[in-house]
Structure formats: structure tokens, C-alpha cells
Amino acid sequence: MRGMTPLTAVSRTQGNNRAVKDGSITPAGFRLEFEEVPVLVQAFRRMVRDLEFDVCEMAVTTYLCAREHGVRFTALPVFLVRGFHHGAIVVNRRSGVEKPRDLEGRRVGVHRGYTVTTGVWARGILADEHDVHLDEVTWVPSGDEHVATYVPPANVVPAGPGADLAAMLRDGEVDAVVGAL
Structure with a gap:
């Protein structure tokens, strides 16, 4: 060696x-x-x-x-995990959301941070395939961002420490959740 x-x-x-x-x-x-x-x-x-x-x-x-955000490192184009995120959105049936555009004006929980892969993919799918205006949705991430200097858009309101998205969905605090529950 x-x-x-x-x-x-x-x-x-x-x-x-x-x-x-x-x-x-x-x-x-x-x-x-x-x-x-x-x-x-x-x-x-x-x-x-x-x-x-x-x-x-x-x-x-x-x-x-x-x-x-200025982190100086290089990626290698090796993708160990790939997935489709079309099924990543769970909706509370009592919320009245029947189609993707109904998420406009609603609160949507996001597992972990706003910039995590599943959330980014799901937002892209909502915008590109269902014409959802993402700036009209209040996004509620359950955790902080990997990149500490990232500042989310104004329509991102953190759920707070110890947030339980499943409970928030059940209790109607959010109308839908993106990502794992």
C-alpha cells in the first residue's frame, strides 16, 4: 500500500x-x-x-x-441512485385538493429542506406537467438546508424544530406533503 x-x-x-x-x-x-x-x-x-x-x-x-453558494468542489457524473418522484406527494383527503393546481394557495410540507432532491423534482413536475404556480404555494420544510448559506424564497416557511409532517398533514396544518412521511 x-x-x-x-x-x-x-x-x-x-x-x-x-x-x-x-x-x-x-x-x-x-x-x-x-x-x-x-x-x-x-x-x-x-x-x-x-x-x-x-x-x-x-x-x-x-x-x-x-x-x-461558493463551495469549491467538483462532481463526478456517477449516479448511484436514480428515481422518479411523480408519486412523492401525499394529500390529506379532507383538504379539498383534487388536482395539482388546487395546491395553489395551500400549505405543502416538504420532507427535510426546500432544496432536497425529492422536493425539487416534485416542484418541477407540478410546474412543468400540471402548470402549478409554485410561488402561490406556501412550502413548509421540516428541517434545515444542507447548505447553511442558502436563503429560500419568501413563500418558504419552516415548520420548526421537531416538526412531524405526518401529524401536521393529519391535523390539517398542511394540505399535502412532498417526500417521506
């Missing part, structure tokens, strides 16, 4: 990277030292706030937001 450049790395273990993580496959000239971060989004925050790792799996939206 002499002459090998050590790199600290964070990535969830899954089929497409297991051989790299268990050492079966090694990149020439490098020694990858993986740190296990049980909640991967915490690694995103540590990376964009402190550049704590040499290599870090990260959501593309987090990367783009961080770059826009």
Missing part, C-alpha cells in the same frame, strides 16, 4: 459499489478509506459545510446548491 494516496470516502453500500467498498476492486494509486455515516444526508451536510471528505456521495441538487 506504499505510494497509495489515501482518500476518505462516504457512500451507502449497495450492489453497484459493494466491490469498491469491500476492497475487491481498488482504484490504481489510491487507498479508499470509507467512513460509514448511518444517515447519508448527514454526510452531505458535513461535506458542503466543512469539505470533510475527499469523496462523498451526494444528491445532485445538494451539489448544485452548494456550488451556487
Whole structure:
């Protein structure tokens, strides 16, 4: 292992990277030292706030937001996880929301921060496929942003510490929720 450049790395273990993580496959000239971060989004925050790792799996939206706010690092176009977010919106049946445009003038919870991938995708789908005017929706994120310097639009009102979006949806405090409950 002499002459090998050590790199600290964070990535969830899954089929497409297991051989790299268990050492079966090694990149020439490098020694990858993986740190296990049980909640991967915490690694995103540590990376964009402190550049704590040499290599870090990260959501593309987090990367783009961080770059826009001056974080100096480079992405590699390797997508370990891909998904469609069309089914990411849950609506309280008692809210009166029957079609996507009915979300205008309503409060919509967002799992974690406003800039997380699922929320960004869902807003894009609502705007592009259903002509929802996003600035007419009050977005209610349940957590803070990965990029600490990000300032959300005026129609983003944080739910506050310890917010439970499922309870807020059940109790009618929000009419819909984007992302995991």
C-alpha cells in the first residue's frame, strides 16, 4: 500500500459499489478509506459545510446548491441512485385538493429542506406537467438546508424544530406533503 494516496470516502453500500467498498476492486494509486455515516444526508451536510471528505456521495441538487453558494468542489457524473418522484406527494383527503393546481394557495410540507432532491423534482413536475404556480404555494420544510448559506424564497416557511409532517398533514396544518412521511 506504499505510494497509495489515501482518500476518505462516504457512500451507502449497495450492489453497484459493494466491490469498491469491500476492497475487491481498488482504484490504481489510491487507498479508499470509507467512513460509514448511518444517515447519508448527514454526510452531505458535513461535506458542503466543512469539505470533510475527499469523496462523498451526494444528491445532485445538494451539489448544485452548494456550488451556487461558493463551495469549491467538483462532481463526478456517477449516479448511484436514480428515481422518479411523480408519486412523492401525499394529500390529506379532507383538504379539498383534487388536482395539482388546487395546491395553489395551500400549505405543502416538504420532507427535510426546500432544496432536497425529492422536493425539487416534485416542484418541477407540478410546474412543468400540471402548470402549478409554485410561488402561490406556501412550502413548509421540516428541517434545515444542507447548505447553511442558502436563503429560500419568501413563500418558504419552516415548520420548526421537531416538526412531524405526518401529524401536521393529519391535523390539517398542511394540505399535502412532498417526500417521506
